[in-house]
Amino acid sequence: xxxxxxxxxxxxxxxxxxxxxxxxKQLAGVIEEIDTRDxxxxxxxxxxxxxMGLCAGAFMGGKRPAIIMQNTAIGVTINTLATLTQFYRxxxxxxxxxxxxxxxxxxxxxxxxVHTKALLAQLNIPTYHFHWQKDVEEFDNILKYxxxxxxxxxxxTDANFWGGYGDQ
Amino acid sequence: xxxxxILKDIAPILRDQLVVCNIGIPSQELHAIDDQPTNxxxxxxxxxxxxxxxxxxxxxxxxxxxxxxxxxxxTNLGTLPTIGNNAPSNYILMIIDNGSYGSTGDQPTYTGKxxxxxxxxxxxxxDTVIEVQDVDTGPALQAxxxxxxxxxxxxxxxxxxxxxxxxxxxxxxxxxxxMEAVKA
Ligand SMILES: [Mg+2]
Numbered sequence: 001x002x003x004x005x006x007x008x009x010x011x012x013x014x015x016x017x018x019x020x021x022x023x024x025k026q027l028a029g030v031i032e033e034i035d036t037r038d039x040x041x042x043x044x045x046x047x048x049x050x051x052m053g054l055c056a057g058a059f060m061g062g063k064r065p066a067i068i069m070q071n072t073a074i075g076v077t078i079n080t081l082a083t084l085t086q087f088y089r090x091x092x093x094x095x096x097x098x099x100x101x102x103x104x105x106x107x108x109x110x111x112x113x114v115h116t117k118a119l120l121a122q123l124n125i126p127t128y129h130f131h132w133q134k135d136v137e138e139f140d141n142i143l144k145y146x147x148x149x150x151x152x153x154x155x156x157t158d159a160n161f162w163g164g165y166g167d168q
Numbered sequence: 169x170x171x172x173x174i175l176k177d178i179a180p181i182l183r184d185q186l187v188v189c190n191i192g193i194p195s196q197e198l199h200a201i202d203d204q205p206t207n208x209x210x211x212x213x214x215x216x217x218x219x220x221x222x223x224x225x226x227x228x229x230x231x232x233x234x235x236x237x238x239x240x241x242x243t244n245l246g247t248l249p250t251i252g253n254n255a256p257s258n259y260i261l262m263i264i265d266n267g268s269y270g271s272t273g274d275q276p277t278y279t280g281k282x283x284x285x286x287x288x289x290x291x292x293x294x295d296t297v298i299e300v301q302d303v304d305t306g307p308a309l310q311a312x313x314x315x316x317x318x319x320x321x322x323x324x325x326x327x328x329x330x331x332x333x334x335x336x337x338x339x340x341x342x343x344x345x346x347m348e349a350v351k352a
Binding site: 058061 | 210212215218220222224225227228232244246247249250339342343346347
């Protein structure tokens with residue numbers, strides 16, 4: 001299974017037509033895939049809270065949005081998640097590369113990884129963790145759930161899900 | 169002129185447009201001067217006014233005016249390259265630059281010192297950047313709307329706030345009536 005294609009297919013099938021990204025090595029393939037899709041407007045942002053602002057505007061303009069970012073962004077976006085996305089009840093699927101988990105080569109990434117789920121839980125953000133490739137089968141249902149309940153929803157995708165870093 | 173006097177001046181122009189208004193006293197002033205369903209008031213989240221407006225302009229064809237402040241643009245400077253590289257023709261970022269953090273007690277920002285927001289917007293790739301004095305805001309804003317070009321309008325004015333009530337509208341109500349107005 002090509003998980004990059006599957007993710008992009010599910011986004012399109014769920015009428016998600018606005019995607020903003022702040023890149024991560026693990027996300028390079030899915031970002032590249034999204035750029036090949038005519039049905040998706042891709043606007044890279046410079047910081048993840050900026051991206052959530054773009055998504056809020058796009059949603060109010062009639063486009064379903066999604067954001068693709070690293071888990072380090074949870075540390076950047078807590079105020080935005082609480083006072084914009086949650087306060088105004090805006091749906092936002094967050095496809096998050098979960099750095100600092102199993103098969104991570106960079107020690108510093110673990111420092112945010114150990115806080116990631118606790119912060120999401122503190123914010124009452126529904127959170128899913130993709131560890132095996134087959135976990136992507138739930139992605140379509142998670143998107144439907146997000147736009148049913150008008151909440152930010154986190155999909156954490158770790159290095160094992162993406163196939164690791166070659167030899168490491 | 170201070171911001172509230174400018175907003176009173178341009179209220180007849182804003183009335184017919186989609187407006188995303190910055191957090192704090194700017195939204196309180198606009199709400200008190202001329203509340204409209206076409207106004208989206210930010211109740212929190214300093215810095216994202218320009219980003220919300222840009223997302224809205226990219227998603228639909230009506231003109232969108234983000235009414236931002238110098239302090240808020242400084243806190244989200246990454247917005248300028250994103251605007252410079254993506255802004256569609258229906259997007260206007262109007263920065264009311266009073267050289268101070270108005271909502272928090274008028275502490276000075278760097279735009280009252282050496283920092284030039286219009287120059288930063290140009291350097292970030294924004295093609296049409298206009299700087300005007302407060303008294304010229306109305307004609308400059310109308311010209312930007314009529315030009316159908318993505319525009320950054322920097323309005324230089326005095327520091328100060330009008331005393332206006334806090335907005336008590338529920339955020340979901342603000343969002344809902346705004347989205348209905350976008351669709352109308
Ligand atoms: Mg100011």
